[in-house]
Amino acid sequence: MDSRTGEAGILARLLEGLLSGRIRIVDLTVTLDQRTPTIVLPPELGQTWPFRIEEISRYDRRGPATYWNNFSCGEHTGTHFDAPVHWISGRDLPDNTTDTIPPAKFLATAAVIDCSRDARADPDYLLTVDRVEEWEGIHGPIPPRSWLLMRTDWSLRTDPEAFLNMGDEGANTPGPHPDLIPWLISERDVIGFGSEAVGTDAGQAPHFPIPFPCHHHMHGNNRFGLPGLCNLDQLPPHGTLLITAPLKIRQGSGSPLRALALVEEQADD
Amino acid sequence: MSGTRPPGGTAPRTGYDGVAVCAPVTVPYRRYSIRSAHWFCGQALAGLLARAGIGKDEVDGFCVSSFTLEPDSAVGLMQHLGVSPRWLDHVPMGGASGAVALRRAARAVQAGDAEIVACIGADTNHVDSFRRTIATFSQFANDAVYPYGSGGPNASFAFLTDHYMHSHGAEREDFGRLCIAQRRNAAALPHAMLRRPLTMEAYLTARLIADPLRLFDCVMPCAGAEAFLVMSTERARALDLPHAAILSTMERHNAFPDDPIQVRGGWAREVDSFYDMAGLGPGDMDLVQAYDDYPVICFMQLEDLGFCARGEAPALVRERDLTTAGDFPFNTCGGQLSAGQAGAAGGFLGLVETLRQLTDEVLGTAVEGARHGLVSCFGMITYDRGLCSSAAILGRSGA
C-alpha cells in the first residue's frame, strides 16, 4: 500500500504474488553441518574453519527452557557470499566489505546457464564466452547488473569426497574459463558469478595463467561471488530475482548466507 | 637355619616371684555380633570383677589387646568403661598378645606400679569387619599382599604350609591329626564354633581354600573375649582366688629376618633362656597350648620350643595323643581351630585355657594332675611371616 495514497503499491503486489503462488521462492542454500565441505588448500597455508556446532542447552540442566547452540565456521563456508575485499585485487576498492557494500546490491536478477550435461561429461568443464553467446542466442542477452549462475548439478554430490573431487593435481570441479570473467564484466556488466562448487573458480584454477581468475577479476572490479549454491535446476534462464544479503561482519570478506530466489511462474493462460 | 642362636639376653633374669595369675574369664564366642569391641571388653571386665569379687575401682591397671576398637585404643576404652587406672598398656600384637600382656602386667605388679591388672583380649566380628581388618592390616600387607587377592592370612599360611610339607615330607594327614585331636578337645566346650567330631575324611576332602589349605585348616573368625587378672600372690590369697604362678615368659619380634621364608619363630632364639628361667624343660610340661590359626604354625612352635627336632612335628603328632586324655595334651580347649578366632582374644585363648587347667576352672575337659602348662603365642603377619612370638610357662600354685 502506498503510504500516501493508500493504493496498492509494488510491494503489495509482490506480496500478493507470493501469497497467490505466482511468485515462487526457491531456496538456493545448502544446509550447514559438520560435513559441509570447505576449500582444500595446501596444509601449510592458513585454513578456513569447518562448520562446527556445540549445544549450549537443550531444555536440560544447562538451560531448562532453552535450546540453542554455538557454532563456528569460516566466512567462506557452505553457500556463501564473496565480497570484493576477499581478493587482493579488490583490496583497495570502496565499499568492498560485507558491512559497507550498499544493501541495494544484495537484490539483483540472475541469468542461469545450464551446464549440467557438460559437467557430467567433464568435471573440469570450463564455461567459455562462446558457450555463453550460444546460450544468449537462444535465451537472450544477460541484462546488466545481473548475476550469472552456472548450473552444473554439482550440488547433487552430497558426499564431501565427491563434491571436492580432489585429484593429484588439485580439485577437479567445473567453473568459468579464464577468458569468460573479463568478458562478463566488460561486455555484460554482471554483478557477480555464482556456482554450485566449493568456490566460484574451477578446481584447476590455481594452475591458470592468472590463478583464480573469477576471484581476481570479479573482486578486482568490485563484483561478487556466490559459490556453494543448489537448486539451480529450479530456476528459469531469465527472470529470477536473487536476495543475497551476507551477515554484516565488520571488515568481513564474505559470509554464509541464505540465498533466496524469487521466480515468477509463467502464466498458464 | 641351624640351631645356632644369635646372642640373646644373657644377663640373669628376675623371676616372677610373688605374682599370681587368676580369674580366667571367657565371654562366650559368637560367629557375628552387632556389639562393639568395647562391649566385649566391658563384658570381660564385668566377668573379672564378678569372679574376683572386687569393685571396678580396685582394678588399677589395664592391658588391652583388640583389633576392632578403632578409632579408639585402650585409652578411649577407659572412658567407655568408666575406670581410672594408674597403669595402662595397649598390646597391638594380635595372636602374641596373651603372653606379652601377662609379662607386662606381672612386672607392673611386681614393681608396685599397679596392684591388680586386668588383661583383656577382645574383638567383635561384624559381617564385614574381618575383611576390613585384613584390608588395612599393615603397610606392607596393604602394599604387597592384600592387592594379590589372598584375602588375609590364608595365602601366607598356604605358603608356609606348602614350604613345610615340601621341606619335611609332611602329609596332609599330619595336619589332620592335629586338627582332629583339637576338635575332640573342643567337644565339651560349650561356646566352641565347631564341636562336632572331625573325621580324617572330612578333613582331607573339605573345600579347598588356598592350596594346600582346606577349610578345616583355617580358623573361623568370630566375636568374643578372653581375660585374666594379674595381682600379687598375697592379694589373690586374700581374695581367695585360685591362681597360677608365672615360671617363665619370653617374647621376640621379627626374629630371623634373613630367612627367605619363615621356617621358625622367635621361640627358636629364646628357647634356652626360656626354659632356664623356669628351671624346667619341655618334658616337664603337662599340657601345651600353641597358637593355631593354621596347623603348620603349631608344628613350628612344637619344634622351636623343643618338643621335637626341626621337621619332626609330623612324627610327634603321629606318635603322641594330643587330646586331654592323651600323653601330650595339646590345645586342650580345642584351640582356635575349633573354638573360633575372636580376633585378639585368640592371642589370649591359650593362656586363659592354661590358667583354667591349673586352677581347676576348666570349661571343657580337664587334664588330670596338670602342674605345668606351656603357652605359646604368635601373631601379626604384616607381610610374609608372623613377626611376634611369645610364650609363658605357668605353674599350679604351690607346684
Added chain:
Amino acid sequence: MTGPVGPPRRKDPTRRTRLPVTPPGNRSREAHGLAAMAAAGRFALQCCRRCGHVHYPPRQLCERCLDGELEWRDVADGGRVLAETTVRHANDLYFRERLPWKLGLVGSDAGPSIVAHLAEGCERGRRVRLALHLDRAGNAVVAASPERDASRDDPRLREMVFDPRGRRVLVVDGTTGLGRHLVEAFLASGAREVFAGFSRPWNRSPDLAALRGREGVSVYPLDVTDTDAVEKLAALIGDKVEILVNNSSHVRMGGALDRLDFNITRQEMEIHYHGLLRLAGYFGPVMRARGADGPYGAVAWVNMFSAWSLVNNPELGTYSASQAAALSLSHCMRAELAAGGVRVVNVFAGPLDDEWHQLVPPPKLDPATVAARVVRGLERGLEDIAVGAVAEEIAHRLAENPKEIERSIRL
C-alpha cells in the same frame, strides 16, 4: 583363572555384562614408587644409597643401616619360587570373580622374598622371571613368569598387560604414516579387528586406499574436531572398542611471540585437547563399563604424545603447549577410567620422520618403529612409553634437572 584364555567370541546378548571391579587399590606413598617403575617396564626396587641393601616391600629407610635415603635401582629380575598356593576363596570382589588365582612367594635374586602373581608354569622350586606390572586398578604388582616360553594367553598375566591379541582396536587416524603402521602392528599382534578413522575424506591418501582393502580393517570417517562425528562413530562401534589409540596430531612450527595466528593454535587445541576430550566423552564411558567384559574386554586407552608435551620446545611452542594440555587431560582420564580397570597409556615419541618435521634435525623416528614400540609396550603392560632417543633423553633430563632442559631445549 587357570588354563589359557580361549579365542574371543561374540557376545551373548542375554547375559549380564560383568561389572568392572578392580583389585584393592590402597597403597602407601612409598609403594607408588613401584608404579613409576612398572609404568616404564623396569624391575627396580629400593636400594640403600649407603649400604646397597635391597628392600621389598617399599619403605622409607634402610632396614640394615637405617640410612634414610633409598633410591630405585634396576635389580636382577630372576628368582625361585619358594612356595606356591592357589587361592580359591577371596573376600575381595575382583579376585572372587577370577578364582582360582595362583600366588607364590618368590626368593628374588636381588634379595628380598616377594609375594607375586604366578603365571602358569611357575611351580615351587622353579626359576622365574619377575616383572613389575600395573594391575587393573593401575597399581604396581609383581608377577612371576617362567624364564622361557611365557604364554601370552595366560589369564592372570593378561589381567596385567594390555595385550591387543583378540581385541578390537580403534586407531583414530589411520591414514597418517604412523596410523597406517599402527594398524599393521596391531594386526600383526593378533588384534581381532582394527577400526581405522580418517579425518579428511577428500584427502587422496594412498594409505586410505590401502586401508580400505585391508583384511581385518574397517574404515570410518572420524574428525576429532567434530563432536557430531565422534558421537556418531561411538554410537556405531563404541561398545566394541577394547583399545583406543588417539594418534590425531597437528604439528606446526611456531612459538608464542612471533606468530600471532590463533587459527593455528586453535586448531592445535581443537585436535590435541578438545579432540581427546571428545573421544573421552563419547568412547570413555562405554570402555570403562566394559573393563571386565571377559578376557577380551576393554583394557587400554593409548595417547600418542610428543615428547615435547613434557617440556616445551619453543620452536614448536604452541604445539608443545597443546600437547601438554592433552597430557594433563590424560591424567584426569587415567583416574576416571581406573574405575573400570581400563588403563591410560601415554606414549612420548620424539619427532617422526614425516612431512611435518622436515626442518627437524635427526634423529627422527621411523613411524614403523614407533608403531612397533607402542604395540610391544601394550603387550608388556607399560603405562608410559618413551620412544626414541629424543624422548628418552627428555625424560632423563627432566628427571635430573627440569630447569636445565627448560632453558636449553631447541631443535
